[in-house]
Amino acid sequence: MEAQSVITASNLSAGYSSRDSNKIVFENANFSIARGEFVGVLGPNGAGKTTLFKLLLGILKPISGEITVLGEKCQSSCCQTNCKIGYVPQRHTFNSESMIEALEIVRLGINGRKMGFSLPSTSRRERVEAFEMLKIVGAQDLAHRPLGALSGGEQQRIFLAQALVGNPDILFLDEPLASLDIRRENEFVRLIKKTAEARNITVLLIAHNINPLLPVINRVIYVANGRVLVGDADHVFTSAFLTKLYNSPVEVLRDSHGRIAIIGAEEGGHHHDHDQTGE
Amino acid sequence: MATITTTIRPENELMLSFNIFSDLKTMLQYDFMLHAFEAGTIVAIVAGLIGYFIVLRRSSFAAHALSHVGFTGAAGAVLIGLNPIFGLFLFTMSGALFMGILGRKVEGRDVQIGTVLAFMLGLGVLFISLYKGYATEAYSLLFGEILGISSSNVLITLIAGIIIAIALMIFYRPLLFVSLDEDVAEAKGL
Numbered sequence: 001m002e003a004q005s006v007i008t009a010s011n012l013s014a015g016y017s018s019r020d021s022n023k024i025v026f027e028n029a030n031f032s033i034a035r036g037e038f039v040g041v042l043g044p045n046g047a048g049k050t051t052l053f054k055l056l057l058g059i060l061k062p063i064s065g066e067i068t069v070l071g072e073k074c075q076s077s078c079c080q081t082n083c084k085i086g087y088v089p090q091r092h093t094f095n096s097e098s099m100i101e102a103l104e105i106v107r108l109g110i111n112g113r114k115m116g117f118s119l120p121s122t123s124r125r126e127r128v129e130a131f132e133m134l135k136i137v138g139a140q141d142l143a144h145r146p147l148g149a150l151s152g153g154e155q156q157r158i159f160l161a162q163a164l165v166g167n168p169d170i171l172f173l174d175e176p177l178a179s180l181d182i183r184r185e186n187e188f189v190r191l192i193k194k195t196a197e198a199r200n201i202t203v204l205l206i207a208h209n210i211n212p213l214l215p216v217i218n219r220v221i222y223v224a225n226g227r228v229l230v231g232d233a234d235h236v237f238t239s240a241f242l243t244k245l246y247n248s249p250v251e252v253l254r255d256s257h258g259r260i261a262i263i264g265a266e267e268g269g270h271h272h273d274h275d276q277t278g279e
Numbered sequence: 280m281a282t283i284t285t286t287i288r289p290e291n292e293l294m295l296s297f298n299i300f301s302d303l304k305t306m307l308q309y310d311f312m313l314h315a316f317e318a319g320t321i322v323a324i325v326a327g328l329i330g331y332f333i334v335l336r337r338s339s340f341a342a343h344a345l346s347h348v349g350f351t352g353a354a355g356a357v358l359i360g361l362n363p364i365f366g367l368f369l370f371t372m373s374g375a376l377f378m379g380i381l382g383r384k385v386e387g388r389d390v391q392i393g394t395v396l397a398f399m400l401g402l403g404v405l406f407i408s409l410y411k412g413y414a415t416e417a418y419s420l421l422f423g424e425i426l427g428i429s430s431s432n433v434l435i436t437l438i439a440g441i442i443i444a445i446a447l448m449i450f451y452r453p454l455l456f457v458s459l460d461e462d463v464a465e466a467k468g469l
Contacts, residue, residue, distance in 0.1 A: 098459070
């Protein structure tokens, strides 16, 4: 299993230091992710989910510990490794005045690092490749629309296409479901799962709502309270586990479809797993 | 009782014909007008190229501040008896490099940029007041004097413009990537 793992972190600690203070985000994280896995990254706001991505991308340096991505130790965001990683960062708005067409945004995933202008033949090939990727994410009709004129969900498809266009081995998606409604959340997750399976891509997806991910995820990385824990969704989403993790009472409720609701319980109240499946 | 009106026109007075081509021809007979048009055209083209990225990166205030930094550099150079062009290039390029090093820290820091801008403007005015030469030279630095551009100034503007255009052609794609999507570009090692 170890030979197949694409991401390994051992004794990983992360934090931000400034002149006034040193803030530890999380400590002693140990996990390993195998090729082709679909991992949901969950946790409260500010717990360090995006920090974890930045560490894995080499943008941030860990305080201590080691990270290996695709067999290479992460030193900085060098292209050898990171060109094989597709990344969709968390974003709230995109410059709505931007008149750049969606196809060009996707094309940046292919040639964003190239110096000078492309030859007409190269340029044509890149455009065809970018258009094919837009077809895969079901956004071919948006190819020639300016990015600023697209809705949040449509923009997410374009950014996903950009992340996928370089044939990555790993996909880091930071809250891609944030601007989507419930129906589109499920559609988008299925689209990612289908594409990742077809190309044997390892996916790490940050989300706040576990439910759209439940049918597709293999495992969950839970970042909270200065700790990073990895496990199966069934194992992580229990009242006992989350209560221990948050260091505060948490209740996990499940409905008849297996959907999960996580509720912060009052201090002093007893907590246990509610199973309303009627079994 | 008849009222006689006479119009006296000096022989060398410019006559506008309302024919745009002949008017332009007349205007361009003068070197100072020709130089103004030449320099203006070069600056317009370069500003168009650079402006696209400045608007995309939302750093128009920082770009505006750089012009004041340049003024201070030019005024300082005049004060110590150098060509103002040297001071202008030195100060603007150092300012731009400094902003580049700071990177994202400059974004949205309009208050800090405004403070630096005011400080630089004040420093430039101090340099001008210390300057004992012709006041007109100092004022043309402060307000700009498009009609006072010499042919050598046009040449310098042209060379600077060509260098900027070539640099933009080389770095167009990475610059566009970083301007549009800084996080992803950073992850890709840009």
